[in-house]
Amino acid sequence: xxxxxxxxxxxxxxxxxxxxxxxxxxxxxxxxxxxxxKDIFNLSLINKKNYKLKFxxxxxxxxxxxxxxxxxLLFNGKTKSFYEFGQTLxxxxxxxxxxxxxxxxxxxxxxxxxxxxxxxxxxxxxxxxLKNYRIKVTEKLNxxxxxxxxxxxxxxxxxxxxxxxxxxxxxxKEAKCGSFDFTVCDKTNAKYLNTGYKLYYPSKNDFLxxxxxxxxxxxxxxxFKKGKKSLYFEVIFGxxxxxxxxxxxxxxFKKKYKSNKFLAKNFDLNMKLHDLDKxxxxxx
Numbered sequence: 001x002x003x004x005x006x007x008x009x010x011x012x013x014x015x016x017x018x019x020x021x022x023x024x025x026x027x028x029x030x031x032x033x034x035x036x037x038k039d040i041f042n043l044s045l046i047n048k049k050n051y052k053l054k055f056x057x058x059x060x061x062x063x064x065x066x067x068x069x070x071x072x073l074l075f076n077g078k079t080k081s082f083y084e085f086g087q088t089l090x091x092x093x094x095x096x097x098x099x100x101x102x103x104x105x106x107x108x109x110x111x112x113x114x115x116x117x118x119x120x121x122x123x124x125x126x127x128x129x130l131k132n133y134r135i136k137v138t139e140k141l142n143x144x145x146x147x148x149x150x151x152x153x154x155x156x157x158x159x160x161x162x163x164x165x166x167x168x169x170x171x172x173k174e175a176k177c178g179s180f181d182f183t184v185c186d187k188t189n190a191k192y193l194n195t196g197y198k199l200y201y202p203s204k205n206d207f208l209x210x211x212x213x214x215x216x217x218x219x220x221x222x223x224f225k226k227g228k229k230s231l232y233f234e235v236i237f238g239x240x241x242x243x244x245x246x247x248x249x250x251x252x253f254k255k256k257y258k259s260n261k262f263l264a265k266n267f268d269l270n271m272k273l274h275d276l277d278k279x280x281x282x283x284x
Contacts, residue, residue, distance in 0.1 A: 003197075004024060004026070005024075005025070005028060005195065006022060006023065006024045006027065007023050007027050007031055008021070008022040009021050028195050028196055029121040032088065032119075032122075033121060033122070035059050036059075036088050036091055037089060038057075038059070039063075040089060040091055040094050042054045042058065043058075043097070046098040047101060048101065054098075055262075055266060061266060063095070064266040064267060065266065065268040065271075066152070066234075067096070068268065069179045070082075070092060070150070070152050070179065071095070072246050073150045073177050073179065074096065074107040074108070075106075075107045076242065076245045076246060076249060077150050077177055077242060079148060079149055079150045080112065080148070080149075081113075081149040081150070082112070082150045082151075082152070083146045083151050083152070083175065084114075084115040084151075084152050084153060085115065085116060085141065085151070085153035085157050085167070085171070085180075086118075086156075086157025086158075087113075087115030087116070087126065088119070090130060090135065090137075092113070092152065093109065093113060109133065111134065112136055112145070113136070113137075115137045116137060116138050116139060117137060123138070123139065141167060141170070143170060143174060146170070146171065146174045147174045147175075148175070148176050149174075149178075150178055151171055151175035151177070152179055152180060154180070154181065155180060155181040155183055155232075158180065159182075159199040159200055160197055160198070160200070165202045165207070168207070172210060172211065172217070172237065175237075176239065177238025177239065177243070178237055179234070179235060179236045179237070180235055181223075182207070182233060182235065183201055183232045184202055184203060184206070184207045184231050185204070186203065187229075188201065188206070204231060204283040208279075208283075211276065216239050216241075217237070217238075217239065218237065218240045218244075219235060219236070219237040220235070220273045220274065220275065221275075221276075222234045222236075222268075222271050222272060222273050223271070224279075224282050226282065231282065231283055233279065236273070253267070253269055254269045
């Protein structure tokens with residue numbers, strides 16, 4: 001991290017700030033630790049009556065739709081491990097527990113929950129406070145643990161890595177199936193976030209070159225958002241048979257919860273999925 005960060009805490013009295021403490025340094029992990037832990041706390045309290053209230057308290061509501069896909073992949077995939085690139089506090093486990101209660105479909109939690117994160121603090125938390133689960137996390141991508149897994153990553157975690165194109169090639173090659181969101185630009189680009197971290201955006205052509213040409217490989221895209229020089233999208237990938245079953249499950253839940261506007265919106269049940277040709281057309 002090149003940029004210094006800070007955290008300020010205090011009270012707000014009669015529209016005036018009353019600072020208690022302000023600290024400076026590399027504080028990304030300190031801030032995010034409390035944020036992710038709050039999500040875990042709210043997810044652990046979910047039941048069929050309070051799920052709307054608890055879901056609304058999550059820091060990023062879009063995590064609901066990402067983890068719905070994770071739930072489907074784990075429910076259907078029967079893989080023995082889940083691998084997350086940038087696992088933070090492994091909130092994924094608590095999303096799966098909450099979804100099992102809400103959707104009345106249990107996923108197997110007795111699998112290996114593997115991952116890598118650049119944060120030593122996050123890895124320490126996972127290895128020491130999630131001992132009821134089979135946790136295996138490291139600081140760098142572990143290809144051995146990635147192999148034959150169900151994969152997930154938030155796009156920002158992949159964009160932190162300067163060699164993200166090489167990493168994506170490895171993920172497509174080794175994982176059984178997976179999902180992630182991502183952003184590409186017309187040309188390679190980099191910029192700093194206010195959190196202090198730098199993002200490395202690959203070009204559209206570089207991303208296209210990562211996609212395997214194997215006959216049994218299927219990749220689908222959704223939620224395209226095109227900027228002046230960039231393109232955001234979400235990906236589901238894996239063996240053709242697995243992806244076909246995922247499409248059947250999406251259709252099943254879409255019909256089952258068609259009258260539940262909250263779940264339909266937050267789980268993106270009416271998602272429109274597109275093939276590789278559509279991506280090529282939009283990315284021009």
